[in-house]
Amino acid sequence: MTTLTSLSSKAVTILGAGTQGRRLAFMWTRLGRPVYLIDQNNEQLSRAWTDIQSLRSSKEFEYISKDFDSWGSVSLTPASSSDFKKALRDSWLVVESVPEKLDLKRKVLEQLSEASSPESIIASNSSSYSISEILQGLKVKNNERFVSLHSYWPPETPAIEIMGSEQTKPEIIDLLMEETRKHGFQPFHVRRQSTGYIYNRIWAAIKREALFVVQEGVATPKEVDDIFKNVLKTPSGPFQLMDVVGLDVVLDIENHYAEDRAGIPEEPRVLLKDMIAEKKLGVKTGRGFYEY
Numbered sequence: 174m175t176t177l178t179s180l181s182s183k184a185v186t187i188l189g190a191g192t193q194g195r196r197l198a199f200m201w202t203r204l205g206r207p208v209y210l211i212d213q214n215n216e217q218l219s220r221a222w223t224d225i226q227s228l229r230s231s232k233e234f235e236y237i238s239k240d241f242d243s244w245g246s247v248s249l250t251p252a253s254s255s256d257f258k259k260a261l262r263d264s265w266l267v268v269e270s271v272p273e274k275l276d277l278k279r280k281v282l283e284q285l286s287e288a289s290s291p292e293s294i295i296a297s298n299s300s301s302y303s304i305s306e307i308l309q310g311l312k313v314k315n316n317e318r319f320v321s322l323h324s325y326w327p328p329e330t331p332a333i334e335i336m337g338s339e340q341t342k343p344e345i346i347d348l349l350m351e352e353t354r355k356h357g358f359q360p361f362h363v364r365r366q367s368t369g370y371i372y373n374r375i376w377a378a379i380k381r382e383a384l385f386v387v388q389e390g391v392a393t394p395k396e397v398d399d400i401f402k403n404v405l406k407t408p409s410g411p412f413q414l415m416d417v418v419g420l421d422v423v424l425d426i427e428n429h430y431a432e433d434r435a436g437i438p439e440e441p442r443v444l445l446k447d448m449i450a451e452k453k454l455g456v457k458t459g460r461g462f463y464e465y
């Protein structure tokens with residue numbers, strides 16, 4: 174681990190070329206360094222390439238590429254190909270961005286731990302599971318190199334939260350703070366073990382209390398959204414945003430907080446469960462707190 178900084182001139186591997194993986198590939202090629210984008214689904218890889226090209230040519234995101242000569246290469250690599258191993262050998266940083274299923278994340282981290290070079294940093298982009306939770310009970314090589322690296326919606330929302338486990342080497346946090354910043358992210362260090370990241374926790378409290386207000390009959394979802402937007406001068410209210418995310422996902426996240434911490438009120442989850450029982454999941458089912 175003594176040569177961490179020199180390692181960072183190497184490639185970055187991103188596992189999962191979905192909504193997030195392709196955006197991460199765009200960001201990590203900002204300084205001309207190579208990225209390997211891996212997926213088990215070839216269609217996802219070709220869609221990812223189309224999206225990366227359109228992000229690169231967007232006027233809105235010119236700030237990401239200004240002052241640099243050329244983008245790094247993106248090697249679109251099927252997970253079944255032997256190039257996957259080469260990618261892992263060549264990379265200083267490997268980021269998993271596969272779907273938010275704990276078993277899958279655990280399996281993938283075990284595979285990455287086996288196949289990557291022992292110095293590579295292995296990061297998870299999970300939105301709700303900390304690296305400590307994912308690694309619990311797993312046998313991985315060099316557990317001091319694993320870290321949570323949770324992005325928002327780059328390049329539009331370049332915030333990224335970095336959280337180690339109790340074993341993570343402090344130099345890794347320092348290096349990631351520096352490298353993410355250089356690559357156009359705005360990094361934040363989550364200084365202690367936390368269920369939920371900095372912003373997610375605050376947002377969870379807003380969702381919870383907004384649901385409570387409606388569950389008690391104090392106001393309607395629209396009234397809550399209207400007053401929220403009026404006071405905070407923000408374009409969307411909590412119920413509009415929950416409808417976009419999906420109420421099933423909102424409930425999963427809230428259950429996760431409730432499992433971890435005493436004193437989380439039941440009523441907001443009751444309201445969510447009632448809505449879900451009526452198939453009102455939000456935008457994806459055409460009905461939620463609003464009609465679509």
Ligand SMILES: NC(=O)c1ccc[n+]([C@@H]2O[C@H](COP(=O)([O-])OP(=O)(O)OC[C@H]3O[C@@H](n4cnc5c(N)ncnc54)[C@H](O)[C@@H]3O)[C@@H](O)[C@H]2O)c1
Nearest residue numbers: 189190191192193212213214217270271272273299300324
């Ligand atoms: N979507 C968001 O706005 C968002 C924001 C922050 C964090 N995240 C987190 O990022 C991660 C990915 O989310 P997403 O929205 O990009 O998901 P997604 O479903 O869009 O993409 C996941 C990709 O992983 C691929 N995949 C699945 N198993 C694989 C395997 N074993 N090997 C290689 N590829 C595999 C799938 O084919 C798919 O292309 C999740 O942990 C999520 O919580 C998502």
